[in-house]
Every structure is written in structure tokens, then in C-alpha cells.
Amino acid sequence: MSEDTRSFAAPPEAGPEGGDLLPEHESRLRGTLAGLVRNRLALFGLLVLGTLLVVGVFGSWLAPAHPTAVDIPNRLAPPSLDSPFGTDHLGRDVFSRVLVGARVSLQVAAIAVGISLVAGVTLGLIAGYYGRLVDDVIMRLMDVLFAFPAILLAIAILGVLGPTMTNAMIAVGIVFTPIFARVTRGSVLSVREETYVRAARSLGASDLRLIRLHILPNVMAPIIVQASVSLAFAILIEAALSFLGLGVQPPNPSWGRMLLDGRDVLRQAWWVTFFPGLAIFFTVAAFNFVGDALRDVLDPRQRSVIESRGRA
Amino acid sequence: MSRYVVRRLLQAVVVMLGVSIVVFALVHLVPGDPIRTAMGTRFDQQTYELLRARHGFDEPLYVQYFTWLASAVTGDLGVSFRSGRPVTTVLLGRLPATLSLAFAAIVVALLIALPLGIVSAVRQGRASDYIATALSQVGISIPDFWMAIMFILLFSLTLGWLPATGYAPLSEDPLTWLRHVTMPAVTLGVVSGSVITRFVRSSMLEAMSQDYTQTARAKGLAERVVVRRHVIKNALIPVVTVTGLQLAFLLGGVIVVEFIFAWPGLGQLLLIAVQSRDYTVLQGAVLLFALIFLIINLVVDLLYAWLDPRIKYG
Numbered sequence: 198m199s200e201d202t203r204s205f206a207a208p209p210e211a212g213p214e215g216g217d218l219l220p221e222h223e224s225r226l227r228g229t230l231a232g233l234v235r236n237r238l239a240l241f242g243l244l245v246l247g248t249l250l251v252v253g254v255f256g257s258w259l260a261p262a263h264p265t266a267v268d269i270p271n272r273l274a275p276p277s278l279d280s281p282f283g284t285d286h287l288g289r290d291v292f293s294r295v296l297v298g299a300r301v302s303l304q305v306a307a308i309a310v311g312i313s314l315v316a317g318v319t320l321g322l323i324a325g326y327y328g329r330l331v332d333d334v335i336m337r338l339m340d341v342l343f344a345f346p347a348i349l350l351a352i353a354i355l356g357v358l359g360p361t362m363t364n365a366m367i368a369v370g371i372v373f374t375p376i377f378a379r380v381t382r383g384s385v386l387s388v389r390e391e392t393y394v395r396a397a398r399s400l401g402a403s404d405l406r407l408i409r410l411h412i413l414p415n416v417m418a419p420i421i422v423q424a425s426v427s428l429a430f431a432i433l434i435e436a437a438l439s440f441l442g443l444g445v446q447p448p449n450p451s452w453g454r455m456l457l458d459g460r461d462v463l464r465q466a467w468w469v470t471f472f473p474g475l476a477i478f479f480t481v482a483a484f485n486f487v488g489d490a491l492r493d494v495l496d497p498r499q500r501s502v503i504e505s506r507g508r509a
Numbered sequence: 510m511s512r513y514v515v516r517r518l519l520q521a522v523v524v525m526l527g528v529s530i531v532v533f534a535l536v537h538l539v540p541g542d543p544i545r546t547a548m549g550t551r552f553d554q555q556t557y558e559l560l561r562a563r564h565g566f567d568e569p570l571y572v573q574y575f576t577w578l579a580s581a582v583t584g585d586l587g588v589s590f591r592s593g594r595p596v597t598t599v600l601l602g603r604l605p606a607t608l609s610l611a612f613a614a615i616v617v618a619l620l621i622a623l624p625l626g627i628v629s630a631v632r633q634g635r636a637s638d639y640i641a642t643a644l645s646q647v648g649i650s651i652p653d654f655w656m657a658i659m660f661i662l663l664f665s666l667t668l669g670w671l672p673a674t675g676y677a678p679l680s681e682d683p684l685t686w687l688r689h690v691t692m693p694a695v696t697l698g699v700v701s702g703s704v705i706t707r708f709v710r711s712s713m714l715e716a717m718s719q720d721y722t723q724t725a726r727a728k729g730l731a732e733r734v735v736v737r738r739h740v741i742k743n744a745l746i747p748v749v750t751v752t753g754l755q756l757a758f759l760l761g762g763v764i765v766v767e768f769i770f771a772w773p774g775l776g777q778l779l780l781i782a783v784q785s786r787d788y789t790v791l792q793g794a795v796l797l798f799a800l801i802f803l804i805i806n807l808v809v810d811l812l813y814a815w816l817d818p819r820i821k822y823g
Contacts, residue, residue, distance in 0.1 A: 341524055344524050344799050346758060346761030349799070355783070357539045357788070440654050456658065464666050477652045478650055478651050478655065485646070
């Protein structure tokens with residue numbers, strides 16, 4: 198166990214022979230990147246994510262048509278050179294909507310994971326560092342949130358708060374908080390008693406300083422892996438919520454909402470549901486590939502993709 | 510072991526109490542007043558006062574909670590805001606549809622995961638391993654609701670093989686049930702099966718590298734016999750628990766899949782309750798989902814301890 202622990206709480210003098218024992222932060226970063234590039238699936242994932250980032254930022258400029266421009270005479274037109282993904286029931290260009298929808302989906306997922314990351318890591322640090330009653334109270338609270346299937350909790354929260362994009366981000370943020378708290382707490386427990394933490398404590402470092410400078414940097418690896426995997430599931434949950442009419446509201450293009458719109462015209466126009474679904478699939482797969490590879494490189498003990506998938 | 514069982518049971522009770530607080534609080538998180546919100550445009554003061562009194566909303570919050578909890582424990586979850594029917598009756602009427610779907614889905618998941626995972630491990634590093642791994646990767650990333658719609662497009666609208674919607678109770682008409690359950694169960698089963706496949710594979714690989722497997726090989730047993738008698742038996746212990754957990758996690762997917770296939774289960778009820786702002790039914794459905802989720806997790810934990818006495822009861 199103690200050997201395992203050292204693998205990501207690597208003190209500076211540890212040699213590189215231990216596989217993922219990398220001596221300094223820079224070499225660790227370089228090692229991570231090299232590991233990701235070596236893994237072909239991860240490279241594919243990175244390429245997809247890079248493309249998505251570009252599309253997310255420049256989507257509205259890249260889109261050949263305005264994503265909400267209605268063109269009734271041209272409704273349900275099949276894919277063609279003019280509109281590669283066809284048009285929907287209002288004659289809107291599906292390709293342009295998929296491009297612009299990327300921003301909405303990524304934005305909701307990123308903010309939701311951001312909320313859970315900040316809340317979960319803070320709670321996990323406090324629980325793991327202070328232990329005893331504080332730990333018990335926080336972790337039992339997390340157990341309670343864990344006792345709901347993720348999407349159920351999100352639906353319930355949106356059911357009472359009302360279906361808006363902001364509420365969807367808050368709901369998904371709450372749903373993912375316990376997993377970050379658990380991952381962080383577990384790692385804190387294993388580094389809390391490391392010699393370098395004790396040394397810093399004996400030199401009179403304050404709790405805040407200890408947590409910020411000595412504990413947090415050494416528990417980041419599993420958190421980064423978790424964040425990457427959670428992004429995949431946040432995209433899925435956001436799409437599911439929007440598909441149920443509880444997330445992003447029209448006329449904003451979101452991939453999940455587009456599936457809902459397309460479902461009613463499925464018989465006449467398969468393209469309205471096919472392409473947004475494909476976009477969700479590639480995005481989720483890309484985050485999963487990168488998450489898997491990051492785990493192999495940074496935190497070989499964790500099986501987070503499998504465990505977190507269950508949560509979604 | 511018995512100490513572990515008692516502790517685990519107590520823990521489940523504490524979590525369930527926490528869950529009950531969250532579920533109770535849900536209704537009180539409604540911006541403004543849940544009854545006023547539920548009444549919408551048909552608001553009139555007299556009915557409003559009557560409903561408030563009937564649902565106990567004029568009491569202090571903690572009194573409301575304990576009254577609600579005391580009734581909930583006896584199976585009384587109040588009456589529906591909309592239909593006036595007892596919530597428990599509504600929920601129990603929907604339960605068989607959801608449970609039969611979840612059961613069918615986990616069967617599909619195992620039918621996918623066991624062969625795929627075993628072949629993948631036995632032929633590690635060869636083409637079939639890569640194909641199996643790729644398939645499970647696809648299954649993990651594919652949005653189940655999209656897969657469901659594509660299934661409808663292909664098998665109902667194009668080929669006309671299976672009905673897109675509809676339901677018949679398993680106990681009354683098993684054949685019709687089977688025709689209707691196939692697509693929703695396969696949708697859910699593919700996702701869970703993909704997760705279980707990865708566990709079967711890694712669990713098999715681990716068992717294959719154990720000393721007892723080496724010994725079996727060393728005494729000259731054929732590889733097929735080694736795998737069948739020594740590897741699979743040991744590898745399946747963790748798979749039992751993962752399958753149990755997947756059954757619990759399936760419940761999340763059930764909600765969306767029931768919506769798509771108009772499957773009259775708890776998930777569909779939950780969504781109808783959200784849309785019609787029927788907060789008592791929403792509360793009851795969330796509570797029941799959480800209870801089932803908790804019970805499955807509890808059973809899985811206890812089963813694991815029983816199957817594998819080596820685990821530490823931490």
C-alpha cells in the first residue's frame with residue numbers, strides 16, 4: 198500500500214525507474230503527454246477534443262447557416278452539398294446546429310464539472326485532513342447523495358427548480374460532487390502521514406498552507422483523471438436531460454434537445470437525430486479515451502471509467 | 510461476518526434517513542410554494558387553503574417532516590396532487606414494469622459480457638481481444654437514448670420487426686411482453702454489458718496469472734480445462750458484484766429508456782410527475798428509486814462478503 202501511495206505522491210528524490218515515478222513536475226507533465234501520445238486511442242481522443250474546442254469557440258463563424266434561422270419551404274431536406282446533415286422540421290440547418298450545439302454541450306459539461314470539482318475537492322480535503330467527526334459528517338452526506346442514481350437526482354432537482362440551462366449545470370454539479378469528494382478524501386488519507394507532510398507540520402506550517410502546498414499537489418493525479426471521465430458523463434447527462442426537455446431550452450441548439458426534436462420526425466427524417474447523436478457519441482468516447490490513458494499514466498490503481506459509468 | 514452484516518445494515522438505515530430528508534426537502538425547494546406552483550393558473554384561495562391543510566403544509570417544517578416520515582415508514586406517501594389517488598398505489602402499479610425491464614436488461618448484459626469478456630481474456634492480444642475491447646469501448650460511450658431511437662428507426666420503422674411502444678405484463682402475456690421488452694432491454698443491456706465485459710476480462714486475466722492456475726497448467730491439464738475449472742470459477746466472484754451494481758445503476762438508464770419506448774414504469778411516472786408538477790408523486794418515485802438502489806447495493810455488499818471471505822470488512 199505504501200509503495201502504491203508513493204506512485205503519485207512522488208517525493209522529488211524518487212527515481213524514474215518505477216514507471217510512473219517521475220522526479221519533478223515538469224518531467225511528470227512531459228511523461229504524461231508522451232504517454233498519451235503513445236496511446237493511439239488517447240491521441241484520437243485528443244484530436245477529437247481539439248477539434249471540438251475549435252468548433253466550440255468558432256462554431257458560430259464556421260456554421261454555414263444561422264443555427265436558429267427558420268426556412269419552412271426547405272424543411273426536412275435530406276443531406277446534400279448545401280446542408281451536409283440535412284434540415285430539421287423547421288428547415289434549420291442541422292450541420293450548423295450541431296456545430297453551435299458543441300459550445301452549449303461543452304459549456305454545460307465544463308461548468309457542471311467545475312462546480313462539482315471545487316465543491317467535491319474542498320469537501321474531500323477537509324474530510325480527509327481533519328478526519329474524525331468532520332470526516333464522518335461530510336462523508337455520510339456524500340453517501341446520501343450517492344444513494345441516488347445520478348440522472349434521477351438531476352431530474353428531481355430540475356423537477357423542483359425548473360428546467361433551465363443554469364439549473365441543469367447546478368443539478369449535474371451537485372450530482373458529481375460526491376465522487377470528487379471520495380476520490381480526494383481517499384488520496385488525502387494516504388498522503389496525510391507522509392514524511393514530507395509531517396516535516397512541514399513540525400516546522401510549524403498552518404493547516405491551510407499544508408493543504409495548499411503539500412497535500413493538494415500530491416492528490417491532483419486521481420482528481421484530474423476523475424475530471425476527464427466526469428466530463429464524458431456530464432456531456433451524456435446534459436444530453437439526456439435536454440432530451441427529456443429538462444435541460445437547455447429552445448431555440449438554443451443543444452445536442453440532446455435536437456434528438457428530442459428529431460424524434461417526432463424520425464419516420465421522415467433520420468438525419469435530424471442521427472448526426473447530433475453521433476456528435477455526442479464521439480465527444481463522450483474522446484473524453485473516455487483520454488480519461489483511460491490519463492489513468493494509466495497518472496494513477497494506475499484507479500478504475501474510474503468503469504466505476505463512474507455506473508454513476509451515469 | 511455477523512458484525513459486518515449488522516454494521517452494514519445500520520449504515521444503510523442511516524443513509525436511508527438522509528435520503529428521506531433530501532426527498533422531503535425536494536418539495537420544499539420549489540421556488541415559492543409547491544401547492545401554488547402546482548395549481549398554476551387555476552388558482553383560487555379556498556382550494557389553496559384546503560390543499561395546504563390536506564397536505565399538512567400549514568405545520569412547521571420539522572413537524573411536517575416527522576409526520577411525513579412516520580407515514581412513509583408505514584407505506585403511506587400521501588395522495589397525488591393531480592389524481593388524488595394514494596401515491597403508494599400509483600407507485601406499486603408501476604413497479605412490475607420497471608423491475609421486469611431491469612431484469613431483462615441485466616440478462617442481455619450478461620449474454621453480451623460473459624462470452625465477450627472471456628474470449629477477450631483467453632485470446633489476450635489477438636484480433637478477437639481488440640474487437641471485444643473496441644466493442645465494449647463503443648458500448649460505454651454510446652448515449653443509450655440515441656441508441657434507442659436508432660433501434661426504433663431500424664427495427665420498427667424500417668424493418669417492422671418489433672413494436673416501438675407498448676407493454677403487456679410479464680405475468681399475463683409473456684410473449685407480448687418479450688416482443689415489447691426486447692428493444693428497451695437491449696438498449697440498457699448494451700451499456701451495462703460493455704461495463705461488465707471489461708470487468709470479466711480483467712478479472713479473468715488476474716485469475717489466469719494466479720499460482721493455482723500455473724499449478725493446474727503444470728500438472729498437464731489442457732488449457733480449456735484450466736480455464737473452465739480454475740479460471741472462470743474464481744474470476745466470476747467479482748463479476749457477480751459488478752453485475753449487481755450494474756443492476757442498480759441500470760435504474761438511471763431505465764428512466765430515459767422508459768420515456769422513449771412509452772414503457773409504463775416508474776421512470777415514465779417520474780417524468781410525468783415532473784411535467785405535471787405532481788410533487789407528491791415525484792417525491793414518492795424518487796424515494797422508491799433510491800430505496801431500490803440502496804437495497805441492491807446492500808445485497809451486493811453482503812453477497813460479496815459471503816462469496817469472498819478474504820475481503821476485509823472495512
